[in-house]
Amino acid sequence: MNKLAFVIEDDPDLAVIFSKALKSDSMDIEIIADGLDATKRLAEDVPTVVVLDMHLPNVDGVEILARIRRDPRLAATRVIVATADANMVDIIEKDADIVLLKPVSYHQLRELAARLLMSD
Amino acid sequence: MFTISQSVWFTSAIRGERYISRVYFSAGNDPYLILSVPSQHGIVAARLHLDVLREVVLRVRLGETGKVYIIDESGDLIADSDAAIIQQSPSLLERPEAQSAISGGADGWKGAYTNFNGKKVLGQSIAVFDGKWIIFVEISREEAFAVTRLVSIVISLIVLLVFAAAMLAGNIVLMRYIFKPIEILRNGTFQIGEGDLEHHIKFNRQDEITLVGEAFNEMARKLSAREAALGETLKKAVDVNRYKSEVLAHVSHDLRTPLGGIIGFSEILAEEVDGSLNAEQKQRVERVLVNAKRLRDMVETLLDQAQLERGTLHLHENAFATAKFIEPLHTYEIMTKGKEISLNVEIEPGFPETLRGDMLRLQEVLVNLVDNAIKFTRKGGITVTLFRPDEDHWAFSVQDTGMGIPADAHEYIFESFRQVDASTKRVHGGAGLGLSIVKQIVQLMEGTISLQSQIGTGSTFTVILPMKKGSNK
Numbered sequence: 001m002n003k004l005a006f007v008i009e010d011d012p013d014l015a016v017i018f019s020k021a022l023k024s025d026s027m028d029i030e031i032i033a034d035g036l037d038a039t040k041r042l043a044e045d046v047p048t049v050v051v052l053d054m055h056l057p058n059v060d061g062v063e064i065l066a067r068i069r070r071d072p073r074l075a076a077t078r079v080i081v082a083t084a085d086a087n088m089v090d091i092i093e094k095d096a097d098i099v100l101l102k103p104v105s106y107h108q109l110r111e112l113a114a115r116l117l118m119s120d
Numbered sequence: 121m122f123t124i125s126q127s128v129w130f131t132s133a134i135r136g137e138r139y140i141s142r143v144y145f146s147a148g149n150d151p152y153l154i155l156s157v158p159s160q161h162g163i164v165a166a167r168l169h170l171d172v173l174r175e176v177v178l179r180v181r182l183g184e185t186g187k188v189y190i191i192d193e194s195g196d197l198i199a200d201s202d203a204a205i206i207q208q209s210p211s212l213l214e215r216p217e218a219q220s221a222i223s224g225g226a227d228g229w230k231g232a233y234t235n236f237n238g239k240k241v242l243g244q245s246i247a248v249f250d251g252k253w254i255i256f257v258e259i260s261r262e263e264a265f266a267v268t269r270l271v272s273i274v275i276s277l278i279v280l281l282v283f284a285a286a287m288l289a290g291n292i293v294l295m296r297y298i299f300k301p302i303e304i305l306r307n308g309t310f311q312i313g314e315g316d317l318e319h320h321i322k323f324n325r326q327d328e329i330t331l332v333g334e335a336f337n338e339m340a341r342k343l344s345a346r347e348a349a350l351g352e353t354l355k356k357a358v359d360v361n362r363y364k365s366e367v368l369a370h371v372s373h374d375l376r377t378p379l380g381g382i383i384g385f386s387e388i389l390a391e392e393v394d395g396s397l398n399a400e401q402k403q404r405v406e407r408v409l410v411n412a413k414r415l416r417d418m419v420e421t422l423l424d425q426a427q428l429e430r431g432t433l434h435l436h437e438n439a440f441a442t443a444k445f446i447e448p449l450h451t452y453e454i455m456t457k458g459k460e461i462s463l464n465v466e467i468e469p470g471f472p473e474t475l476r477g478d479m480l481r482l483q484e485v486l487v488n489l490v491d492n493a494i495k496f497t498r499k500g501g502i503t504v505t506l507f508r509p510d511e512d513h514w515a516f517s518v519q520d521t522g523m524g525i526p527a528d529a530h531e532y533i534f535e536s537f538r539q540v541d542a543s544t545k546r547v548h549g550g551a552g553l554g555l556s557i558v559k560q561i562v563q564l565m566e567g568t569i570s571l572q573s574q575i576g577t578g579s580t581f582t583v584i585l586p587m588k589k590g591s592n593k
Contacts, residue, residue, distance in 0.1 A: 011380075020384075105383065106388055
């Protein structure tokens, strides 16, 4: 069975770029543009990796990250946070596996994701 | 009951006559007299302290034995170059020289006589103020006759008398009309100088001096208005600057998102993820990428600058691996490939594997310095060195073999919007904020940045930072 990745990002362009960066033959990618939808999907499935935007409609990234870390089912899920706000880093750093400051480079994300998944 | 309207000085002046009283003595035994003159809107009266007279008689000098004194119309001595005598106010009415002088009228009188001090003198008198005062100038006969040319002495006496009279009359006029208003003006100026812009002056008269007073008050009013306007302008300027920083922060922030799209998709195209491009297409898309990244760097720089100005650039301190800190340098290995530039990273033996600080900001400083070095180096090598200058600090230096920076530019190269000169700026681009921000961030970290450079051989920027607790020494 293929691994699963969630790209939780409300900007459609960035969502596509993140998806492309994570794309591999062994990875299924799902784009989620809404915070509430993301919490629902996370309750149903167990993604290997989540790319998470902080500013999302309905439920924000900080809340989603906290929920992931509270959920034992998702203990192995790797979370890459993409934020444009450097001041957010302190708040999310302990819960996120990687914090990337926007604009996130396609290269950067692809390399990091590959390294992250390789180490698993 | 005593009323002003019964006073002689009042009734005389109201009739249009000038009035000068006899000399009175105050409780403190200071001599004074009352002056009153009719004026446009009533009368002006003054109490003139005779210290002025004393000054007049003391200032006039004639030979060794010269003496000047003044008597009033009733023969009372009111001023004397020998100031002690006036306190006793002796009457000289009985003295022949005084009687001659009084009866001599405005033309004055001169003669040889024994004066009230018992000295044999040559004297000359002149009446001033309609004969109310008589000024005497005397010189001892001995001294006068010792001088061969007596005539010159007499002429001197006359000159002296005129001078004394003019001085006396001048003093009274100046006292009332010039000195006092000047004192008021001076006081007013002082008040305004102290910042009391509400201070207004008031003269109880109607002449040129009053006009000066009004002009003065007008000046104070305008100053006050201008100060208010300046305060308003300053407040606006501060507001505008704050607004500018806020707009800058917002715009920079909002520019990041579309730039992310442009850069991301360009990268995808350039990597041929969605299919291969021909050589020309690949070259074009790489140009898009290069330019978009430049734009992104500028936006980042502006955002940093805005945050530094607003004081909202906060540091996020954490422990981090040294290896991770220098990770961004790997991308330069790719960038410099194929160029005549090499990038070397040297880590001093024994350098800690873990450090503490805001790693992202430290990387920004490092990357900025390396970018700068690459920009100004056409050929040669760039060396990044990590070392410990002492127990309490760690440091990194970025050394290039570029064109170097002239010594006189070392100071201002860290200022906002400054590069070495306008022509270099055109060649190398950039908003000129890079080094300014680098310095501000380093300072925020309580570190220092320094520059050693020689024209033609290259530059070395060295950043020294305090060793924070949590780093493994």
